[in-house]
Amino acid sequence: MRIGVFGAGYVGLVTAVCLAELGHLLQVVEVDERKVEKLNNGTNTIYEPGLDELLESNIGRGNIYFTNDSRSVIEHSEVIFLCVGTPPMPDGSADLSQIETAVQDIIRYTRADEYKLVVVKSTVPVGTSKWVREIIHNETRDRRINIEVASNPEFLREGTAVSDFMNPDRIVMGVVSERARTILGSVYESFECPKIFTTPETSEIIKYAANSFLATKISFINMVADLCEEVGADVSLVAEGMGYDKRIGREFLRAGIGFGGSCFPKDLQAFLHVGKSKSLDFGLLEQVISINEQRPVRVVSKLTSHLNGLNGKLITVLGLAFKSNTDDVRESPAAKLIKLLVQEGAVVKATDPLSIDNFKRMYPDLVEKVSFFENANEAIGGSHAAIVVTDWKEYKNLDWRRIRERMIRPIVYDTRNFLNAEEMLGCNFEYLAIGKNYTQMTGTLV
Ligand code: UDX
Numbered sequence: 001m002r003i004g005v006f007g008a009g010y011v012g013l014v015t016a017v018c019l020a021e022l023g024h025l026l027q028v029v030e031v032d033e034r035k036v037e038k039l040n041n042g043t044n045t046i047y048e049p050g051l052d053e054l055l056e057s058n059i060g061r062g063n064i065y066f067t068n069d070s071r072s073v074i075e076h077s078e079v080i081f082l083c084v085g086t087p088p089m090p091d092g093s094a095d096l097s098q099i100e101t102a103v104q105d106i107i108r109y110t111r112a113d114e115y116k117l118v119v120v121k122s123t124v125p126v127g128t129s130k131w132v133r134e135i136i137h138n139e140t141r142d143r144r145i146n147i148e149v150a151s152n153p154e155f156l157r158e159g160t161a162v163s164d165f166m167n168p169d170r171i172v173m174g175v176v177s178e179r180a181r182t183i184l185g186s187v188y189e190s191f192e193c194p195k196i197f198t199t200p201e202t203s204e205i206i207k208y209a210a211n212s213f214l215a216t217k218i219s220f221i222n223m224v225a226d227l228c229e230e231v232g233a234d235v236s237l238v239a240e241g242m243g244y245d246k247r248i249g250r251e252f253l254r255a256g257i258g259f260g261g262s263c264f265p266k267d268l269q270a271f272l273h274v275g276k277s278k279s280l281d282f283g284l285l286e287q288v289i290s291i292n293e294q295r296p297v298r299v300v301s302k303l304t305s306h307l308n309g310l311n312g313k314l315i316t317v318l319g320l321a322f323k324s325n326t327d328d329v330r331e332s333p334a335a336k337l338i339k340l341l342v343q344e345g346a347v348v349k350a351t352d353p354l355s356i357d358n359f360k361r362m363y364p365d366l367v368e369k370v371s372f373f374e375n376a377n378e379a380i381g382g383s384h385a386a387i388v389v390t391d392w393k394e395y396k397n398l399d400w401r402r403i404r405e406r407m408i409r410p411i412v413y414d415t416r417n418f419l420n421a422e423e424m425l426g427c428n429f430e431y432l433a434i435g436k437n438y439t440q441m442t443g444t445l446v
Contacts, residue, residue: 001024001025001078001079001183001186001187002024002025002027002076002077002078002079003016003019003024003025003026003027003077003078003079003080003081003187004026004027004028004029004073004074004076004077004079004080004081005019005026005027005028005029005073005080005081005083006028006029006070006073006080006081006082006083006084006098006102007028007029007030007082007083007084007085007098007122008028008029008030008032008035008036008039008045008066009046009083009084009085010046010048010156010158010161010262010328011083011121011122011154011156011161012028012030012081012083012084012121013028013039013044013045013046013048013051013055014048014051014156014161014162014165015081015083015121015154015165016028016064016081016083017051017054017055017058017064017162018054018162018165018166019187020054020058020061020063020064021054021057021058021063021166022190023063023190024063024187025063025064025076026058026063026064026065027064027065027066027067027072027073027076027077028064028065028066028067028073029067029068029069029070029073029102030066030067030068031068032068033068035066036066036067036068039055039059039066040059040065040066041059042055042056042059042060046327047326047327047354048158048159048161048162048326049159049160049162049325050162050163051161051162054162070102070105070109071105071108071109074105074106074109074110074116075109075111077116078115078116078117078183079116079117079119079183079184079187080102080106080116080117080118080119081119081121081152082099082102082103082118082119082120082121082122083121083122083154084098084099084101084102084122085098085122086098086099086122086123086124086266086270087266088265088266088269088270091273092269092270092272092273093125093269093270093273094123094124094125094266094270094273096124096125096128096131098122099120099122099124099128099132100135103118103132103135103136104135104139106118106147107135107136107139107140107145107147110140110145110147111145112143112144112145113144113145114145114146115145115146115147115148115179116145116146116147116148117147117148117149117150117180117183117184118132118136118147118148118149118150119149119150119151119152119184120132120149120150120151120152120200121152121153121154123153123154123207123208123211123263123266123267123270124151124204125204125208125270125273125274126201126204126205126208126274127201127204128151128204129149129150129151129174129200129201129203129204130200130201132149133149133176136149148175148176148177148179148180149176149200150173150174150175150176150180150184150200151172151173151174151175151200151203151204152171152172152173152174152184152203153172153203153204153206153207154207155168155169155170155207155210158261158323158325158326158328159323159324159325159326160325167193168191168193169193169194170193170194170195170196171188171191171193171194171195171196172196172198172203172206172207173185173188173195173196173197173198173203174198174199174200174201174202174203174204175197175199175200176199176200181197185197207267208267208270208271208274209271211263211264211267211268211271212267212268212271212285212288214252214264215259215264215267215268215288215292216284216285216288217251217252217253218252218253218254218256218258218259218264218292219258219259219287219288219289219291219292220253221235221238221239221253221254221255221435222255222256222258222291222292222295222434222435223291224238224239224255224435225255225434225435226298226435228435228436228437229434229435229436229437230437232437233435234435234436235255235417235434235435235436236254236255236417236435236436238435239253239254239255254416254417255417255434255435256295256415256416256417256434257295257296257299257333257337257389257415257416257434258291258292258293258295258296258333259292259322259333260322260323260330260331260332260333261322261323261328261330261331262328262330262331264331265289265292265331266331268285268288268289269289271285272285272286272289293336295333295415296333296336296337296340297340299337299387299413299415300337300340300341300344302413302432303315303385303387303411303413303432304344306385306411306430306432307384307385307409307411309344309345310341310344310345310346311344311345311346312345312346312347313345313346313347313384313385314346314347314349314382314383314384314408315341315346315347315348315349315383315384315385315386315387316348316349316350316351316379316380316383316385316386316387317334317337317338317341317348317349317350317351317370317387317389318351318352318376318379318380318386318387318388318389318390318392318395319334319351319352319388319389319390319391319392319395320332320334320335320350320351320352320355320356320358320359320389320390321334321352321354321355321358321390321392322334322390323390323391324390324391324392324393326354326355327354327355327358328355328358329355329358329359329362329363330362332355332359333389333415334350334352334359334389334390335359335362335363335366337387337389337415338350338363338366338369338370339366342366342369342370347371348369348370348371349370349371349372349373349379349380349383350370350371350372350373350379351372351373351374351375351376351378351379352390352392353374353392353394356372356374359372360372376394376395376398377398377399377403380398380403380406380407381403381406381407382406382407382408383407383408383409384407384408384409384411385407385409385411385412385413386403386407386411386412386413387412387413387415388412388413388414388415388416388418388419389415389416390416391416391418395418395419396418396419396420400412400419400423400424400427400429401427404427404428404429409430410427410428410429410430411429411430411432412424412429412430412431412432413432413433414431414432414433414434415433415434416434417433417434417435417436419431421433421436421438425438
């Protein structure tokens, strides 16, 4: 099929390249001309394992083309996916201006007697598809064009987005006509997974509810971790003990410094805003957000008491990306942590294998207050403490025994419970973790 995509960001680029890989003919609207040029030369503009090869091969096969000319993409396409940004507004609601701009273009450039299926893949508040339908209805009354709207939320995790797209747990499609159901169904014809056809409203809520529930699991286990620290229990074993229950599951019960990224924080705020706008009690989500926001505060408070104050102390932050295998630093816990460390007077050094440039661009106010190192070994030398914030595999493989000799105090705070605790304790580190209190723990770790 001839498919158009608006937006070549983390979602749009993965969606477009994977649909091209499946044999569809893709044209992608991207406003950033430098990105357009790079992508048409087969150069990827985001870090996403496996995407480079797919982009290059589909550019080579002529299956995909990037442009900032929305008209040509609209005229090319029978199905148009909207994968534009829906960033949070100050009140937490989603900013839908990029959606509206794309829809206006589609209205403007759809010719008489043509049919277009507009598919909203961006994460949008419930009711957005209806709102788009109303815009189209009001602005095309006197024209013989037929533009339908469907919802098709994505469930892609950064770092595994290509695999998540090609091997989805399910595909959710919110449609209002048999024609839209047939057309959207044929886009995903080659997928064997469960396909849920429903209304756009149900589809939109599935996305927000799924992300909000995943975030709730994380804040729940982080709440439990606080108790474990007080009583000398081990939160990882608590999570394991819980997870054997198939109704609970093992995933997303890893205690840590909290969730970040461009989805959970934004989606929780938007879902909360929608609930409040209907005068519903969505207080649960407020607690999920509050527990998450407390995570970096709790880490700094514990480190402060461990070091009897942070003023003038050299602290190294290991990891700036909001999770490993991505260069995305949006809503990164590292940024919140560094701001708190600086407020306490600490002298902060930071390192990350991929994200330093993105971090400097996104948090310019921190650039002058932090020393950045490409090399983790170098960054840790001479520190009073090192805080593991992102679970980069390379931090597991550091020569911690050698590193210990070069630190002023051998304190490692593993806020992802990611390192080998026994090895760290065996190297006589003052090893701090989340939801585990080694000074109190009795018995041996399983
Ligand atoms: C998430 C959803 O998983 C995905 O389905 C949706 O489409 C987009 O949002 P993403 O934000 O890319 O994906 O990353 P994810 O792997 O979900 O992690 C989100 C955050 O939660 C990260 O900061 C991660 O470190 C944290 N996390 C995850 C935990 O703290 N504990 C866990 O057990 C799992």
